[in-house]
Amino acid sequence: MDVLTVNNLCKSFGGVKAISNISMSIEEGEIVGVIGPNGAGKTTFFNLLTGIYSPSSGDITYNFKKKILSKDFKPFKMPKYGVSRTFQNIRLFKNMSVLDNILIGYHCNLNYGILPSLFRLPSFYRNEKEAYEKAVELLKIFNIYDKKDELAKNLPYGEQRKVEIARALAAKPKVLLLDEPAAGMNTNETKELTKLINWIKDEFSLTIILIEHDMSLVMEICNKIFVFDYGTLIADGTPQEIQTNPQVIKAYLGGE
Numbered sequence: 001m002d003v004l005t006v007n008n009l010c011k012s013f014g015g016v017k018a019i020s021n022i023s024m025s026i027e028e029g030e031i032v033g034v035i036g037p038n039g040a041g042k043t044t045f046f047n048l049l050t051g052i053y054s055p056s057s058g059d060i061t062y063n064f065k066k067k068i069l070s071k072d073f074k075p076f077k078m079p080k081y082g083v084s085r086t087f088q089n090i091r092l093f094k095n096m097s098v099l100d101n102i103l104i105g106y107h108c109n110l111n112y113g114i115l116p117s118l119f120r121l122p123s124f125y126r127n128e129k130e131a132y133e134k135a136v137e138l139l140k141i142f143n144i145y146d147k148k149d150e151l152a153k154n155l156p157y158g159e160q161r162k163v164e165i166a167r168a169l170a171a172k173p174k175v176l177l178l179d180e181p182a183a184g185m186n187t188n189e190t191k192e193l194t195k196l197i198n199w200i201k202d203e204f205s206l207t208i209i210l211i212e213h214d215m216s217l218v219m220e221i222c223n224k225i226f227v228f229d230y231g232t233l234i235a236d237g238t239p240q241e242i243q244t245n246p247q248v249i250k251a252y253l254g255g256e
C-alpha cells in the first residue's frame, strides 16, 4: 500500500525552480533514498513533505488511516499526523540534557491536558513515567544511555545525530524522514548507523525516506532510490538499477 503519493509537485523561489513536476509514490515499510548532486532540490523536497514550504503547484498526500493532504501540512502538526524528521544541520535543544531532548519528542503524544498537569493528577504521573521509560529504552537502543544527563551540545557530532533520530522516533512516527543522517560520521559510525536504521524500520514499523550523500549507506539499505537533478526526478529504481543508469552517472560525473 502506498503511504505517500506526490503528484506533479513544483516549488519555485522567484526564478529558481527548486522542484519541477516531481511525481512518485512510496510504499509502506520501504526504506527510500533521495539522492542527487548539490542543489538538486532534495532538502526543498523534504521541506515540502513536512510543511515547511507549501507547493507552488501539485500536491502531496500521506495515506494514513485518515488521508493527510499538503494543504493541511504545518510543521508543528506533522509529528501529530505521524511524520517526523531530522535536519541536515542538527537541530537539538543544545542546552538541554540528552534525556530531555528525547522526552520532548514524547510530549507530542502525551495524553493529559492542562488540569492534570497543573494539579499533578494520576494521569500526569502515569504519562510522564511511561515517557521516561520509553526514552530510556531509546537511549539504550542508540547506545547513548550513559550520556543521558549531559548537555546535548557537549556530545560528539555522531552522537548528536543519534539523539536527533531518537527524538524523531519518540514522536512515534509512521514515516521518518532523515536528512543526511550519516553526515559528519566516520566509517565505523556510518556502519553502525546503517544497521540501526534497518533495525528501527522493522522494530517501529516505519517507512523511512532518507537523503544521503554516503552511497555505501544508500546502496546497502534502500529498497528504492529516487535521483534528483536540477529539481527534476531523473531516475528511480533499485540500487542496482541506479548504479548503472547512464543519466545518473552523467548527473554525478558530468559525462558517460
Ligand SMILES: Nc1ncnc2c1ncn2[C@@H]1O[C@H](COP(=O)(O)OP(=O)(O)OP(=O)(O)O)[C@@H](O)[C@H]1O
Pocket (backbone or CB within 6 Å): 013, 016, 017, 018, 036, 037, 038, 039, 040, 041, 042, 043, 044, 045
Ligand atoms: N529558501 C530558498 N530561497 C531561495 N532559493 C532556495 C531556497 N531553498 C533552496 N533554494 C534553491 O533551490 C535549489 C535546491 O536547493 P536544495 O537545498 O533543496 O538542494 P539540495 O539537493 O538539498 O542540496 P545539498 O545536497 O547541497 O543540500 C538551489 O538552487 C537552492 O539555492
